[in-house]
Amino acid sequence: xxxxxxxxxxxxxxxxxxxxxxxxxxxxxxxxxxxxxxxxxxxxxxxxxxxxxxxxxxxxxxxxxxxxxxxxxxxxxxxxxxxxxxxxxxxxxxxxxxxxxxxxxxxxxxxxxxxxxxxxxxxxxxxxxxxxxxxxxx
Amino acid sequence: xxxxxxxxxxxxxxxxxxxxxxxxxxxxxxxxxxxxxxxxxxxxxxxxxxxxxxxxxxxxxxxxxxxxxxxxxxxxxxxxxxxxxxxxxxxxxxxxxxxxxxxxxxxxxxxxxxxxxxxxxxxxxxxxxxxxxxxxxx
DNA sequence: TCCTACATTGGACTTTGTCTAAGTCAAGAT
DNA sequence: ATCTTGACTTAGACAAAGTCCAATGTAGGA
Numbered sequence: 001x002x003x004x005x006x007x008x009x010x011x012x013x014x015x016x017x018x019x020x021x022x023x024x025x026x027x028x029x030x031x032x033x034x035x036x037x038x039x040x041x042x043x044x045x046x047x048x049x050x051x052x053x054x055x056x057x058x059x060x061x062x063x064x065x066x067x068x069x070x071x072x073x074x075x076x077x078x079x080x081x082x083x084x085x086x087x088x089x090x091x092x093x094x095x096x097x098x099x100x101x102x103x104x105x106x107x108x109x110x111x112x113x114x115x116x117x118x119x120x121x122x123x124x125x126x127x128x129x130x131x132x133x134x135x136x137x138x
Numbered sequence: 139x140x141x142x143x144x145x146x147x148x149x150x151x152x153x154x155x156x157x158x159x160x161x162x163x164x165x166x167x168x169x170x171x172x173x174x175x176x177x178x179x180x181x182x183x184x185x186x187x188x189x190x191x192x193x194x195x196x197x198x199x200x201x202x203x204x205x206x207x208x209x210x211x212x213x214x215x216x217x218x219x220x221x222x223x224x225x226x227x228x229x230x231x232x233x234x235x236x237x238x239x240x241x242x243x244x245x246x247x248x249x250x251x252x253x254x255x256x257x258x259x260x261x262x263x264x265x266x267x268x269x270x271x272x273x274x275x276x
Numbered sequence: 277t278c279c280t281a282c283a284t285t286g287g288a289c290t291t292t293g294t295c296t297a298a299g300t301c302a303a304g305a306t
Numbered sequence: 307a308t309c310t311t312g313a314c315t316t317a318g319a320c321a322a323a324g325t326c327c328a329a330t331g332t333a334g335g336a
Contacts, residue, residue: 014333016283035323050285055324057283071212076323090249090257099255103248110241110248111228111266117237118271119228125265128249133256152302154314173293188316193293213324214292277336284331291324300315306308 004081007066021045022057026067026081032089032098034076072098072127088125092132101128142219145204159183160195164205164219170227170236172214210236210265226263230270239266 005023009015021042025033033041039054058079061067068080072091078098087100088107107124143161147153159180163171171179177192196217199205206218210229220238226245228237245262 014282016333018284048285052286052325053284069212071209074207074209074215077212090253090255090259092257093260099257101249101253101255103253104250105248107248107264108266110243110245110264111239112242115228115239115241116268117228117239119230119237119266119268120274121228121266121268122231123267125267126245126248127263128246128257128259129261129263130254130257130259136258152313154302156315174291186316190294190317191315194314279336280332280334282331282333285327285329287327289324289326292322294321295319296317298316300313301311302313303311305310 004061004066008061008064011064017046018042018049018053019057021049022054022061026061026079029082030098030100031082032070032078032080034078036076038079070098072096088128090128090130092135093129094131094135097132142199142204146199146202149202155184156180156187156191157195159187160192160199164199164217167220168237169220170208170210170216170218172216174214176217208236210234226266228266228268230273231267232269232273235270 004026005020008019008023013019022038024045025038025041035051035055035058038058039049039051042049042054058067062069062079066081066083068083070078070080070089072078072089073096080100082100085102087102090099090101091097103126107126108121111121111124142164143158146157146161151157160176162183163176163179173189173193173196176196177187177189180187180192196205200207200217204219204221206221208216208218208227210216210227211234216236218238223240225238225240228239229235241264245264246259249259249262
């Protein structure tokens with residue numbers, strides 16, 4: 001049973017078959033599916049699930065902070081269930097593979113005060129780009 | 139006269155009225171317009187310019203490395219003419235204002251070897267998020 | 277078991293971006 | 307100066323990603 005589902009249940013979420021399958025799809029490490037991919041995988045388990053429900057459910061999970069929204073390619077957003085360990089992303093420039101990574105040091109501290117334009121910083125997102133071993137070899 | 143236009147001319151680009159107005163729109167600092175915003179501003183100067191031409195021209199400028207594509211909100215891509223000074227972006231979480239910023243240190247070096255999964259790193263994109271002075275006060 | 281507020285559905289709609297066939301034009305050649 | 311031609315532009319159809327809505331279904335408390 002997925003951690004994600006346990007956490008959602010703990011928040012008093014109404015548990016439906018649809019939400020259950022979406023939560024089950026979004027389980028594991030280095031998982032970064034688009035909404036359509038989530039819908040396709042969910043539909044294997046529950047064929048009648050609608051796209052709107054997948055979008056609704058993903059949006060609620062994001063609002064609750066249980067899932068992260070990632071957009072590394074300027075196209076479809078991807079959904080990352082690994083919301084409880086701060087991490088960044090490493091993306092292959094050729095094939096698009098995404099890995100979760102953990103940079104060292106305090107990323108916010110890298111922005112000097114005179115470069116903050118008076119903003120109150122609260123978060124930082126980093127996307128590393130390069131060729132994965134498979135694409136570099138090919 | 140825009141720097142951007144000078145650089146494009148230097149590359150043997152065929153110079154048309156449409157390309158001229160797109161280049162003029164994309165001039166200045168902290169400029170991050172969407173394609174539709176570029177089209178609207180270009181159409182003030184050249185009313186008959188088409189959306190397709192704006193998309194084509196922006197795409198070519200990006201391919202030539204004269205303009206950067208930025209997607210900080212998962213919605214429309216934005217176009218940044220400041221392609222000749224490496225920089226990152228600072229985005230207001232409420233109003234979406236974007237500023238160009240220059241972090242200190244080597245950003246690529248922040249990713250330890252054991253977190254690189256065998257990738258050959260080539261670039262890193264950083265988005266700092268927080269509240270701008272206006273939104274923090276409101 | 278019954279109620280009802282909340283969840284789901286399908287389809288229409290919006291936004292953002294791409295593609296194509298036909299017409300137009302910048303710039304080198306004459 | 308004008309001609310020629312391949313590159314550029316255009317309008318509109320199309321596609322992908324996401325939102326919205328009214329009607330229907332249902333989880334979970336009374």
